[in-house]
Amino acid sequence: MTSSNVALGTAEDKRVAQLATITILGVIYFFVAVGGLHFLRPEIDPVKNVASYYAVGPNGFLMTAAFFAFGLSLVTLAVGLYQGVILSARSRPGLILLGVAGVGLVLSGIFPTDITPDNSPSTAVGGIHILSGVVAFLCLIVAALLWSRRFRQDNRWKSFESTSWGFATAGLVAFIVFFIIIAAQLPIGGLGERILIPLMLLWMLLTAIRLRSIASGSA
Numbered sequence: 001m002t003s004s005n006v007a008l009g010t011a012e013d014k015r016v017a018q019l020a021t022i023t024i025l026g027v028i029y030f031f032v033a034v035g036g037l038h039f040l041r042p043e044i045d046p047v048k049n050v051a052s053y054y055a056v057g058p059n060g061f062l063m064t065a066a067f068f069a070f071g072l073s074l075v076t077l078a079v080g081l082y083q084g085v086i087l088s089a090r091s092r093p094g095l096i097l098l099g100v101a102g103v104g105l106v107l108s109g110i111f112p113t114d115i116t117p118d119n120s121p122s123t124a125v126g127g128i129h130i131l132s133g134v135v136a137f138l139c140l141i142v143a144a145l146l147w148s149r150r151f152r153q154d155n156r157w158k159s160f161e162s163t164s165w166g167f168a169t170a171g172l173v174a175f176i177v178f179f180i181i182i183a184a185q186l187p188i189g190g191l192g193e194r195i196l197i198p199l200m201l202l203w204m205l206l207t208a209i210r211l212r213s214i215a216s217g218s219a
Contacts, residue, residue, distance in 0.1 A: 003211075005201025007148045010085060016078055019080035020212035026073030027205045031198075033066040049190045051197065052113035052129065060112070067109030070201075074102030074140065077208055081147070083193050084211045089153035097143035119182065120187045135199065141175055144168035144203050167203035 037054040038046055040062075044053050054061035078098035082090065109129065113119075114126030121127040148164040151157040178192035 016080050016084040017212050019076045020208040020215065021170065023073040023074040023080065023208035024212070026069040026076070027201050027208070029069045030066045030073075030201060033062045033069075037062055038185050045190065046194060047191045048187050049181075050113070050119050050193045051190070052108070052133070053115060055109070055112045056115055064109045071102040071105035071109065071136075073204060073208075074098050074105065074142035077204055077211075078102070078128045079145040080208070080211050083213055085150070085157065086154045088142060091143075091150045091151050094143040094146035094150065097139040097146070101136040101143065104132040104139065107132035108136065118185055137175060137195075137196065141168065141171045144171060144200070146172050147207070157210065160210050163206060164203065167199055167206070171196065171198075171199040171203065 008106070016043075034051055035052065037059065041054055041057070054060065055067070075098070078095050081098075082095055111125045111128040111132070113129045114122045116122050116126075121130045144164065145168045148161060148168045151161040151164055174192070174196040178189070178196050181189055181192040181215050
C-alpha cells in the first residue's frame with residue numbers, strides 16, 4: 001500500500017469518527033433536552049401527552065432543537081455507516097431509510113403538533129407533524145432491523161449483531177404497542193411514546209459508539 005493510500009484511509013477513518021461523534025452528541029442532546037423539559041413544563045402529563053407537546057409554549061425551542069438534533073443524527077449515522085461498513089455488508093435500503101427518517105424528524109420540528117385531548121391532529125400543520133413522525137420512526141425501525149441483519153457480514157461488526165437485533169426488535173414491539181394505545185384511545189399515549197423513543201435512540205447511540213470505536217481503532 002502506498003503512503004498516499006494510507007493517508008487517504010486515515011482521513012476517511014477520521015471523518016467516520018467525526019460523523020459518529022455528531023450522532024452521539026445529537027442523541028445526548030435529545031435525552032437532556034426532553035428530560036429537562038419534564039421539569040420545566042410540569043403541566044404536561046408525560047403519561048398521557050406525547051413529547052411533541054413540549055414544542056408548543058414556553059421553552060418550546062428546546063424541543064424543536066431536539067427534533068433537529070435527532071434528524072441530523074440520523075443523517076450523520078447513515079453517512080458514517082456508508083463509509084464505516086465494508087461494501088458487502090452495507091444495507092442500501094437501510095441507508096435510504098435512515099436518511100428518510102432524518103428528514104421526517106426535521107419536518108416534525110418545523111411543523112409543530114396540535115394540542116388535543118387524544119394527541120390527534122386538528123390542523124394541516126399538526127397532521128404533517130404526526131405523519132412525518134410516524135414515517136420517521138417506521139423508517140428508523142425498519143432500517144435498524146435491516147442493519148442488524150447485515151452487521152454479521154463485517155467481522156468488525158459481528159459481535160454487535162445481537163445487541164442491534166435486541167434494540168431493533170424491542171423498538172418494533174414498542175411501535176406496535178404505541179399504535180394500539182393510540183387506536184384504543186387509552187390515556188397512556190405519552191408513556192408508550194416514551195418507551196419507543198429511548199429504545200431507538202439507544203440503538204442509534206450504541207451503533208454510533210461502535211462506529212466511532214472501529215474508525216478510531218483502524219485510524
